[in-house]
Amino acid sequence: MIVLENVSKTFSGKKGDIEAVRNANIEVKTGEIHGVIGYSGAGKSTLIRCVNLLENPTSGRVIIGGEDLTSLSEQNLREKRKKIGMIFQGFNLLKTATVYDNIAIPLRLIGIQKKEVDDRVKKYLEIVGLADKVNAYPSQLSGGQKQRVAIARALAQEPELLLSDEATSALDPETTDSILELLLKINKELGITILLITHEMNVIQKICDYVYVMEQGSIIEQGTAIELFSNPQYPTTKKFLNTIAQRKLSSSLIQQLKLSGNVLRLTFLGESTGQPLLALVSQKFNVKPNILTANIIELKNGIVGNISIHLLGEQQDIAAALSYLEEHGVNVEELEG
Template sequence: MILLEHVSKLFQTKNGVIKAVEDVTLHVKQGEIHGVIGYSGAGKSTLIRCVNLLERPTEGKIYIKDKEITRIPNHELREVRKKIGMIFQGFNLLKTATVYDNVAIPLKLLGFHSKEVKARVEKYLSIVGLEDRHFAYPSQLSGGQKQRVAIARALAQEPEILLSDEATSALDPETTDSILDLLLKINRELGITILLITHEMHVIQKICDYVYVMENGRVVEHGTSIDLFTRPTHPTTQKFLNTIAQRRISSNLISQLNLSGQVLRLTFVGESTGKPLLAEVSQKFQVKPNILAANIMELKNGIVGNIVIHLVGKEGDTQASLQYLRSQGVGTEELGGSE
């Protein structure tokens, strides 16, 4: 559905060339939700604006449904863009227009008949849960309601692809969850492919099938959500995970607790999250696992649990217990304390 091949975007400034995006390749299959995560300045916004050529890449190719849009004339590009909706962090609503008109005006500009405009506006305001707010103005809406209007406006053109540029970063956590639930509903019920950018790991956790981690314009790690939440390899990915999961114990805490022996992080995936494996190892081997921290995370396509333990026992017994845990699908990693 969306394919970027070796895309780069350079900006010429008075201080030299800035590589906003450098040699990025990604592939979003039809019906999937892919997320691009990175800190400010990583190149995320430039990348997503390249997808519909709001920013033309300096190098590389972009395909939408097997059509290379980087080579087509402008009149063909306009037709392609009609099937690509986009929502933004700032909502971009007309302040002097009602909710109804904010959704209707783009359709009118595209030449839709008044009956079709009315039908589409009512349909998509209903889908986003604003069927009773037709005559309200943006100033009368909450942030979440404004974003729902923006989503309805994007959906009213009945796109096959929806691009989301930090659409939840200005919202409180509860409202963010409601918008993410709405995006999941849109993906599931309407079959719309979604590519989003974010700096919030919670967004990735809740709705994404596949993830790309960006830093300094490059994709430094990518994989399924399950892969990245269980086996992150790049320091940037690990830092993001630390914002939502207790994955490390500080060296100061280890010192204060006077812990000798091994401090480990155990990662449980899928069925292993529901098994009493720590109880089993304490019975099978001469070890005592002392739980220091734990959490469980529900991803879109699975469950991941993290437990930080202090494992007390003789070397041979601890190694045997760890081997048993690994045989049960549990990831093990010795922790040396946080940085």
């Protein structure tokens, strides 16, 4: 569905050139939800705007449905964009227009007939759960409802691809969850491919199949959600994960608990999450695990369990215990901090 090949975007200014995106390579298959995560200034928004050529890449190719958008004429690009919906952090609703007209006006502008416009507005308001707000104005809606109108507006053009530019970052946690559930519903029931950008790890956790981590314009790490949550490689990825699962013990806590040596994090995947492996190693290898922190992260396509422990015992027994855990699918690493 989406292929970015060595896409770069450079902005020129009085103080010199700024490389916002550097040699980005992305492939999103039809029907999947992919997420791009990074801190402010990482290049996420520029990257996603390159997908529908709201920003023209300085170099590289953007291929949607087998067509290279960078090679299309303006007219053909406009036609291709009709199959690419986009939702934004700021909603971008017309304040003086009703909910109905906010969805209908873009359809009228591209020449959709009156009855078809009416059918689509009602259909997609029903899908986003706002059928009763058809005559309301944006000022009468909550933030979550405004975003639902924006999503209905994007869906009304019946796209094959939906781009989401920080669509939940202005919303409270409960409303964010409801919007994420709506995106999952849209993906599953309408079969729409979704590419989103975010700086919130819980967004990635709840709906993404695949993840790209951006830093200073480059994609520094990528993989399935389970791969990144269970075995992150780069400090930036680890920092993001620490926002939802403690991956680092403070030096003051280590000193307070008088911990030294064999402070470990155990990551459990799949079947290993349901087995009493810590109890078994305690029985088999004469070691004593002192549990410091524990959590289970539910992802879209699986579960990742994390346990931080201080493992006590003779070094040869500890080595045997850790080998046993790794043989049973547990990832073992020295805890940061």
